[in-house]
Amino acid sequence: xxxxxxxxxxxxxxxxxxxxxxxxxxxxxxxxxxxxxxxxxxxxxxxxxxxxxxxxxxxxxxxxxxxxxxxxxxxxxxxxxxxxxxxxxxxxxxxxxxxxxxxxxxxxxxxxxxxxxxxxxxxxxx
Amino acid sequence: xxxxxxxxxxxxxxxxxxxxxxxxxxxxxxxxxxxxxxxxxxxxxxxxxxxxxxxxxxxxxxxxxxxxxxxxxxxxxxxxxxxxxxxxxxxxxxxxxxxxxxxxxxxxxxxxxxxxxxxxxxxxxxxxxxxxxxxxxxxxxxxxxxxxxxxxxxxxxxxxxxxxxxxxxxxxxxxxxxxxxxxxxxxxxxxxxxxxxxxxxxxxxxxxxxxxxxxxxxxxxxxxxxxxxxxxxxxxxxxxxxxxxxxxxxxxxxxxxxxx
Numbered sequence: 001x002x003x004x005x006x007x008x009x010x011x012x013x014x015x016x017x018x019x020x021x022x023x024x025x026x027x028x029x030x031x032x033x034x035x036x037x038x039x040x041x042x043x044x045x046x047x048x049x050x051x052x053x054x055x056x057x058x059x060x061x062x063x064x065x066x067x068x069x070x071x072x073x074x075x076x077x078x079x080x081x082x083x084x085x086x087x088x089x090x091x092x093x094x095x096x097x098x099x100x101x102x103x104x105x106x107x108x109x110x111x112x113x114x115x116x117x118x119x120x121x122x123x124x125x126x
Numbered sequence: 127x128x129x130x131x132x133x134x135x136x137x138x139x140x141x142x143x144x145x146x147x148x149x150x151x152x153x154x155x156x157x158x159x160x161x162x163x164x165x166x167x168x169x170x171x172x173x174x175x176x177x178x179x180x181x182x183x184x185x186x187x188x189x190x191x192x193x194x195x196x197x198x199x200x201x202x203x204x205x206x207x208x209x210x211x212x213x214x215x216x217x218x219x220x221x222x223x224x225x226x227x228x229x230x231x232x233x234x235x236x237x238x239x240x241x242x243x244x245x246x247x248x249x250x251x252x253x254x255x256x257x258x259x260x261x262x263x264x265x266x267x268x269x270x271x272x273x274x275x276x277x278x279x280x281x282x283x284x285x286x287x288x289x290x291x292x293x294x295x296x297x298x299x300x301x302x303x304x305x306x307x308x309x310x311x312x313x314x315x316x317x318x319x320x321x322x323x324x325x326x327x328x329x330x331x332x333x334x335x336x337x338x339x340x341x342x343x344x345x346x347x348x349x350x351x352x353x354x355x356x357x358x359x360x361x362x363x364x365x366x367x368x369x370x371x372x373x374x375x376x377x378x379x380x381x382x383x384x385x386x
Contacts, residue, residue: 009227010227010231011227011230011231011234014230014231014234015234018234018237018238053357054356054357054358054359055357059355059356059357060357061354061355061357062355082357083359083360083361084357084358084359085361085364085370085371085372085377086354086358086361086369086370086371087369087370087371087380088354088369089354089357089358090371090377090380090381091380091384092354094381094384094386101377101381102374102377103371103373103374103377104360106374110374
């Protein structure tokens with residue numbers, strides 16, 4: 001299981017990386033916005049995408065839409081971890097096909113819960 | 127200031143009101159000469175008031191622009207490039223970003239250094255405890271007892287050493303929190319500057335607004351609908367904004383109402 005973490009702040013990437021490691025996901029790669037994330041995704045081998053919303057260049061919602069529009073990438077589960085908490089934004093993320101939405105500041109428990117839920121759903125759909 | 131600005135107009139308005147009453151009286155009794163005289167008086171008053179107001183506004187606008195220019199010159203050019211208030215403020219905010227980032231990284235370094243120590247302590251303690259239990263049950267062979275004896279000595283030395291490491295890491299984490307004080311002071315100063323600039327701008331806008339109302343200039347309001355796609359950053363004052371959700375629970379509720 002290879003996870004791509006996209007956030008413009010290196011400290012937040014590190015926090016997420018550490019939490020994921022505690023959950024047993026040790027294989028992670030990082031990108032600092034959608035523009036740098038897309039080539040990594042297109043190169044293949046990414047199984048799960050964790051992304052922030054508010055980033056310079058390409059934002060998280062744009063990245064999500066780009067992933068869903070890409071025939072090769074559209075089934076990758078996407079978890080949004082973001083400080084953006086407007087009702088309309090969450091609705092548009094849902095419409096764009098997000099698999100989970102965690103608002104910052106978040107707890108390790110919340111992150112774990114959402115990731116587990118996403119995998120449960122994927123397993124159930126199989 | 128705005129009262130002072132409006133005083134000329136208020137005077138003119140009460141003059142018009144009084145004049146209108148007078149005018150009606152004259153018309154009611156059929157005194158059209160008197161009525162026309164009042165209309166002429168009002169027209170004259172309007173001209174005077176208009177010129178007075180324009181003169182007053184010209185001076186106010188001139189003063190406001192001059193004040194702002196003096197301040198903004200100070201803000202953007204200062205004495206020597208490095209000391210301008212705006213560049214200084216932006217340097218200060220960069221300092222906040224750097225300091226908070228350094229503190230966060232240092233803290234995470236300490237946590238990264240401590241987690242394996244705590245795990246190792248736990249693993250060793252668990253192993254020892256198993257054999258210790260057997261000792262209490264008198265279930266150990268003499269050789270095992272001698273081994274345990276040595277292992278406890280090694281463990282105690284390790285526990286001592288680990289506790290020292292953890293203690294020092296925790297102290298470092300504690301000291302790193304000093305960033306809050308440092309950055310707090312910096313942000314407070316930048317806040318003062320912003321308030322100062324805002325005050326001057328409000329003054330300028332107030333004068334400009336009077337100029338618009340006197341001269342009848344209308345500005346088209348720009349649609350300032352912020353695009354959700356670009357993001358808004360963390361919500362401040364969430365409680366007062368019904369559009370912003372306050373917690374993960376509310377987000378989960380919204381998503382589940384959407385069929386998630």
